[in-house]
Amino acid sequence: MRAPAIRSVGLLSGWGRGAAALPLDASRAAAGRSMLAVERPVLDPDRFRRSRRECLMGVAAVSAMLEDAGLGPEAIVGDRTALLFSTAAAYAPSNREFIEARGGSMYFPYTAVAAVPAEVAIEFGLTGPYEILVGGAPATMRAVTRAAALLEMGACDRALVLSVEVFEECADLFESVRPRFEGPLVEAAACLLLEPGEGILTLERRRGRREDGSARRRLGEMLACEPLAALALARETAGEGPMQVDGSWRGETTHLRWSGSPYRTRPRAA
Amino acid sequence: MRSKGPERIAVTAAGVVTPIGQDLDTFWSGLLTGTDGISQIERFPVKDLRVGQGGEIKKLTRAVDWRRVTDCRATRLLVSAADDLCTQAGQRPLDVGPERLGVVVGTALGGVEEGERALSGSPRRLGRALYDAPGHGLARWLGARGPIVTVSTACASGATALGIGAEMLRRGEADAVIAGGYDILCRFVMRGFDSLRSLTRDRVRPFDRRRSGLLLGEAAALLLLKREREAGPRRLGTLLGCGSASDASHIAAPDPQGRGIERAMRAALAEARVDGADIDFVSAHGTATPLNDPIEAAALRRVLGTRAGAVPVNSIKGAFGHAMGAAAALEAILCLLAGRHGQIPATLGLAERDAACDLDCVQGAPRALRPRLSLSTSLGFGGCNAALVIESA
Numbered sequence: 001m002r003a004p005a006i007r008s009v010g011l012l013s014g015w016g017r018g019a020a021a022l023p024l025d026a027s028r029a030a031a032g033r034s035m036l037a038v039e040r041p042v043l044d045p046d047r048f049r050r051s052r053r054e055c056l057m058g059v060a061a062v063s064a065m066l067e068d069a070g071l072g073p074e075a076i077v078g079d080r081t082a083l084l085f086s087t088a089a090a091y092a093p094s095n096r097e098f099i100e101a102r103g104g105s106m107y108f109p110y111t112a113v114a115a116v117p118a119e120v121a122i123e124f125g126l127t128g129p130y131e132i133l134v135g136g137a138p139a140t141m142r143a144v145t146r147a148a149a150l151l152e153m154g155a156c157d158r159a160l161v162l163s164v165e166v167f168e169e170c171a172d173l174f175e176s177v178r179p180r181f182e183g184p185l186v187e188a189a190a191c192l193l194l195e196p197g198e199g200i201l202t203l204e205r206r207r208g209r210r211e212d213g214s215a216r217r218r219l220g221e222m223l224a225c226e227p228l229a230a231l232a233l234a235r236e237t238a239g240e241g242p243m244q245v246d247g248s249w250r251g252e253t254t255h256l257r258w259s260g261s262p263y264r265t266r267p268r269a270a
Numbered sequence: 271m272r273s274k275g276p277e278r279i280a281v282t283a284a285g286v287v288t289p290i291g292q293d294l295d296t297f298w299s300g301l302l303t304g305t306d307g308i309s310q311i312e313r314f315p316v317k318d319l320r321v322g323q324g325g326e327i328k329k330l331t332r333a334v335d336w337r338r339v340t341d342c343r344a345t346r347l348l349v350s351a352a353d354d355l356c357t358q359a360g361q362r363p364l365d366v367g368p369e370r371l372g373v374v375v376g377t378a379l380g381g382v383e384e385g386e387r388a389l390s391g392s393p394r395r396l397g398r399a400l401y402d403a404p405g406h407g408l409a410r411w412l413g414a415r416g417p418i419v420t421v422s423t424a425c426a427s428g429a430t431a432l433g434i435g436a437e438m439l440r441r442g443e444a445d446a447v448i449a450g451g452y453d454i455l456c457r458f459v460m461r462g463f464d465s466l467r468s469l470t471r472d473r474v475r476p477f478d479r480r481r482s483g484l485l486l487g488e489a490a491a492l493l494l495l496k497r498e499r500e501a502g503p504r505r506l507g508t509l510l511g512c513g514s515a516s517d518a519s520h521i522a523a524p525d526p527q528g529r530g531i532e533r534a535m536r537a538a539l540a541e542a543r544v545d546g547a548d549i550d551f552v553s554a555h556g557t558a559t560p561l562n563d564p565i566e567a568a569a570l571r572r573v574l575g576t577r578a579g580a581v582p583v584n585s586i587k588g589a590f591g592h593a594m595g596a597a598a599a600l601e602a603i604l605c606l607l608a609g610r611h612g613q614i615p616a617t618l619g620l621a622e623r624d625a626a627c628d629l630d631c632v633q634g635a636p637r638a639l640r641p642r643l644s645l646s647t648s649l650g651f652g653g654c655n656a657a658l659v660i661e662s663a
Contacts (some may be wrong), residue, residue, distance in 0.1 A: 001441065041398075079515065079533055083516055086401075088400065089400060092385075092399075092402065095385055095399075095458070096385070097390065098458065098461075099385060099386050099389055099458060100389060100460065107522075108461075108463070108465050108466055109466075109521045109522035109651045109652070110521065111458075111462065112378065112422075112424050112651045112652055113401060113422040113424075113652075114423060114424045114650065114651050114652025114653075114654055115521060115651075116424065116653070117516075117650060117652060118521050118654075119521070119653035121516040121517070121518040121625060121652075121653055122518050122519065122520070122521070122653070124518075125518050126516055126518055127515060127516050127517070127518045127529070127530065127533065128515065128516065128533075129513075129514050129515060129516075129537065130423065130514045130515055130653070130654060130655070131421065131423065131430055131434070131514060131517035132421060132422050132423050132430075132652075132654070133419065133420065133421055133422075134400075134401045134402045134420040134421065135402045135420060136417070139402075139419070139420075142417075142419060142423035142434075145441075146434065146437070149437055149441075153541075155278070155537060155541075166622065168637075171397055173388075175392055176396060177396060200276050200638050203443070205417060207415070225515075250402075250406055250418075252418075256451055
């Protein structure tokens, strides 16, 4: 399919804001910490009075993406912007809170996977095509290809691919399945702004875990956020040649490959 | 009038497990005869809830070797529906190489009941609590080694899954895709909807003047999709279009003007290269909540145009409640079966039409009609909207 161009990237992670905050070696930088959290973003307390931390992280990632593009929110408002959201486990804290509090005062709709993209859509007035995928890195790569397909068929003029992962509220639960993860768990929220581009985008799969874990070695375990964080990282050094990101989940490795550089812009200076 | 559009995707078989039937024929017969799938919930405690009834499947009756299937109800519903699908297809295993068989399932709740069990002392169940676990369990049972995707656009999930499955075939990622949706009744979701006061103590009455809320049901529904040119003569119909849109209005309630579902319908019609005036039948979301039904009816009238009053409409929610992630796939199957059998089932629970839902809702008895083109609508939490356009064989 025709490859989309990456207009801008927004990234918040347990390492800090943007790709520049990412370490060279996640395990070493974690210095024994098994999990690195993102602080609750400070946004309008009235407007977001009921919103959960993971929802605010999604909103903040889109704001960071707009800032990176030098655009205002009016650039994405309306029905010509598609929103594709992916996560492996961002719903886990709300589900747990609802289960353990036996209902309590938590507003039940916030337990839905759709809660994060719903808050983002409401905040930015995004009323175009809307899809939500669940899984690790391959789900996010699938979301990028869905965005490419929607752009190619003219269903939208631009697409946001957003991923959010939170671990802090369920740190003890993730700890119990620790052997499944490489490196520290790193919370993140990442968003790409995609526009029609040139070249070819391919998605390939193979059984088994990937051999080259270089991006994960730098990022830590970001689950669904990993491909977007890897794209943010690669933009700093990318040339005009082909670009590939990889990700593994449930015994399968997926490769997402652009035939030429996907980047339309360079990172803005901090 | 249709112009050349995207490659056509055939539905060659389907399978279901529902409170009114655990195979396609019994399900269809139950819809036609007005079988009531609502009962008191027995599988988990509900005494502390305002409402303790729903569309519960009392026992899984298909002859499946359950030792090969994870002890997870969501996975078992999916496997039951897949077992029916294989029977309907007359192929066991399916006649497609494992690497070329994809699975795309939609769900609102995934394996959340496994999360409940893990947190109450069965930590080994934790891995099954992730929402994509049941879809992978289904793929294992099928022996599918192609792409495995889980979508969660709340109660529109089944429609989104069918759209993604169709796209997967058009891109050549698979030669066959099993797509659809599922969800189970569990304490988590019953408590949730109970807390919202969304559940009725009466019966579910879609588009009825006396409607007072929904009831939840559990089900799984799967469709076997293939590229039409490779599908062979045996088929239920064709998936012509799929559209989605966000409301960007409220975390739970639909947009008061129904603009999101209208955009989704128009997107599905555009992909199908047909017009609202071409639609012969609507399988509506029709939850029977005071809010949903008039909003959806108004959006349908705008999309169907001058023929709106003459297009028969059905909601299956009256028969066994809102099956959440399974609902849209069940409704797609209803459209296909209506075309095959030449009958539109009546909407169970509808007795006194609401003037605010000014549609031609089929009530009382099935109506003889063989729809060629059907439209199915779905709405969900988070402002999720999706629509499908389906052509009968």
